[in-house]
Amino acid sequence: MFEGLVAAAEGARGAGAIGAWARVENAACARRLAAAADVLERLIAEAGAVDREQWCIDNWTIAAAEVAAAQGVSLGVASHQLLLADDLRRRLPQVAGVFATGALTYRTVAAVAHRSRLVRDAGALRKLDTELATQLCGWATLSTEKLHTAIDTCVDRYDPAAVRRTEYAARGRHIDIHNPADGSGAATIDGTLVATYADALDARLDAMAAAVCAHDPRTAEQRRSDALGAIGHGAERLACACGRADCDAAAPTPSTVVVHVIAREDSLGDDTPAMLDGHVSYSQEPEPAGPAAIDPGYLMGKGLLPAPLLAGKLAATATHQPLIHPGQAGPEPRYRPSAKLAWFVRCRDMTCRFPGCDVAATDCDLDHTIAYPAGPTQAANLKCLCRQHHLLKTFAGWRDKQYPDGRVEWTSREGQTYTTHPGSRMLFPQLCRPTAPAIIDHTADTDSEGDASQARTLKMPRRKQTRTQARQQAINDERRHNQTIVDQLLAERNKPPPF
Incomplete structure (x- = not known):
């Protein structure tokens, strides 16, 4: 079927080609989401999956990490896609079938999944799935508001308490x-x-x-x-x-x-003319500024700061801290890195080093790629990981290898490999000059693999309730609120006439 869509698109021209390739794109998207659902299903079928449901890094987070890394997106984006993939697989299989033909867009199926998520009765959900699969192709030209209204009308027909109501906008x-x-x-x-x-x-x-x-x-x-x-x-x-x-x-x-900005020293005194305050009016189109004379600074975890803005608004009142490259310095003697080494690693990495993650380095843990004490405390064995991805590496089977220039090669649970580079590679490449390579200390006193694994499991943060329980509670709460509104409307409608 997919090959037929591609063949039809290759033979089309003009506006017809646009529509044909849009159908190919929709069909490919359906298969991508189906693959994400497969990852979750395989994970849930593993031995020990039930115990992981209570972990802070549960089966859902582990699956979402695979989805995120495969696409180079954040964990939040991947989790949203996984939720839709799971809904299409378990709750809306007929809508998923139409989606796979390329006739529906991601926007449409996402709206259907969201606006039908409160339907709890299996029989009502089957009827709703059947009706929507039949009707959706005829709603392709509806605006977003009209599409939501049409879906809500169908939901109301089978389960009035499941209609998403505007009272929940707050x-x-x-x-x-x-x-x-x-x-x-x-x-x-x-x-x-x-x-x-x-x-x-x-x-x-x-x-x-x-x-x-x-x-x-x-x-x-x-x-x-x-x-x-x-x-x-x-x-x-x-x-x-x-x-x-x-x-x-x-x-x-x-x-x-405190906010952290990384900048070259000459950026702090940039005297490039720049009007940062007041009204701006041009009597004629301004000439292109051309390449910047001085490199910009970087606001940690956020983005660039042009040198004129940095010099004009921040430099005079900021506290300046020099950043020193460790060169070929050997490892430090303790588990916790010195303030100087920690600051270098954070400035080199700029963000979490897990694929697709952009949590600022200042909000990350410093992770020993090779666990201490076998792995040394030095730049070539330290990297920034946000707490979620730090736990994911420790407990969820991801493996990593770090190089003296800061590169990290990741291998996922499913055997896929990804390489991430320090965030400073483009702006401040001098921070990525190779440091002394990490040398594993095979004589270090470490626990046996089994004991270490058990100790890690005991330290995993645990949820008060599983993700499934939390979602079900939220659905029940919203349905209860909706049912109160439905009952009030029925009571008002059934009042005797005032005469």
Whole structure:
């Protein structure tokens, strides 16, 4: 079937080719999700899988790690895909069959899975699956809102308490901060707040923006933006940027928050002309700036900071800490690395070194690739791993090999291999110069393999309830809320007329 879709697409032209290749893409996506479901099923069928359900790094996380590494995506993205793959395999097999023909998009099947997830009765779910598999191809041109309405109508027909209701929108409140990889040094924020909190924040930003003197060069919107940054640093007011010695609002509030920036020394004194405050108006199209004269800095775990922004906004008030490459220095005598070595490893790696993970190095553990004491405490045997991936390596069968230039070769439970490089390789390649190779100490006093494995298992953080139990409880809670609404609507409808 898939080969037929490819052949039809290769023979199509123009708009017809677009639609034909879209069907190929949909069919390939269906097979990718089916492969992800296979990974989960094989894992659950293993001996010991039941015991792992109570682990913090449970069967689901282990499977999601395989899915994430295979695609170069984060664990969260992979977990979302795995949830959809599992729904299509266990709950919506007929919809999955239509998806495999290329007739449905990922957006459509994801909406179906999400909006039918509260259906609990097996008979109702089978009927819903049958109806949606029949109807979905005719809904291809619906907008997102209309598609959700159509799916909800079907769900309501078989299980009114399973309709996802707008009252639960507040449960989805969030704040996301995005650092685009455009080298601008600016980030965007979007999110959802409870309305009263949003009003309070809006008023607070206005008040802080208005507290500077009349000579501050920033616009009102720029001051509001900087005020939010000041709040992030624990400040109660926004420091005025007028630069006048007699300004009462100029002194900044001492920060209680630390952010880490890696930069070349010459970046801190960059004098490239740059207008960072005030209104900008061009009488004509500006000329391209051309290559930067000085390399940018890097905000740990976030992205680039152009040298003019770094010099103009941060350098004067920042604490400067020199970074020293360890060269061919030998291992340190203790398990815990010195502050100097730890800082070098974090700056070299920049993020977690597991495939697809971008947790900042400052939020990671320092892992001995070859376990201490057999493995030495030195740069060639240390790397950054976030807590989840550190536990995953320790308990879930992943193997790793590290090289003096910081490269790490990973081998997954299923035998797939992946290579990750230090995050500094592009921006600060000098940090990736080879260090002294790690030499295994075969005389080190270590536990037997069996004893060590048992000790690790005892140290694995455990869940109060399994992931399945937590999901079922959330479904039951939402259904109970929905049933109350349904009962109220029925009671209102069945009231006797007022005459």
